[in-house]
Amino acid sequence: MKDKYIVFDNSMNIENISFDIIITTYNNPSILENLLNEINEQTLKNIHCIVIDDSPDDDHYKEIVKKYKLLYIKTKSNNGPAINRNYALNYVKSKYTLFLDDDISLTSYNTFQSINDL
Numbered sequence: 001m002k003d004k005y006i007v008f009d010n011s012m013n014i015e016n017i018s019f020d021i022i023i024t025t026y027n028n029p030s031i032l033e034n035l036l037n038e039i040n041e042q043t044l045k046n047i048h049c050i051v052i053d054d055s056p057d058d059d060h061y062k063e064i065v066k067k068y069k070l071l072y073i074k075t076k077s078n079n080g081p082a083i084n085r086n087y088a089l090n091y092v093k094s095k096y097t098l099f100l101d102d103d104i105s106l107t108s109y110n111t112f113q114s115i116n117d118l
Helices: 029-040 060-067 081-091 111-116
Strands: 005-009 019-025 047-053 071-075 097-101
Touching: 019 029, 019 081, 029 047, 029 060, 047 081, 060 071, 071 081, 081 097
Parallel strands: 019 047, 019 097, 047 071
Antiparallel strands: 005 071
C-alpha cells in the first residue's frame, strides 16, 4: 500500500500537539492554499497538519511543501477521499483528529482554540 503514496514531511516538531488536521484535496492548489493560510492564522499553533492530495496533475505540491509546515502525502493514483483519510491516519501524532476538505473556510481565528477547549 505504501508504494501508492509519496510522503513529504515538512512538519515541525510540535510539542504537546492538541490535534491533527487531515485535509483531503484533488487538484485544487489555490483553494488548498486559502485553507492553509487560514490554519496558519489561527490563535492555536500546536496543530499537526496532514494534506493528502489525490493524484495531482502537476507539481504544485512542491511549492506548498516549501511554503507550509505540514506533512504532505501525494497519491500515485486516484483513491478517493475515504481511502486517503484512512491512510493519513497512519501519520497522526495526537489523540484527536479533525478531518477537513480543501474547500472549507474557517470563519474565526480561534476555531481550533474553541475545539481544543472542549
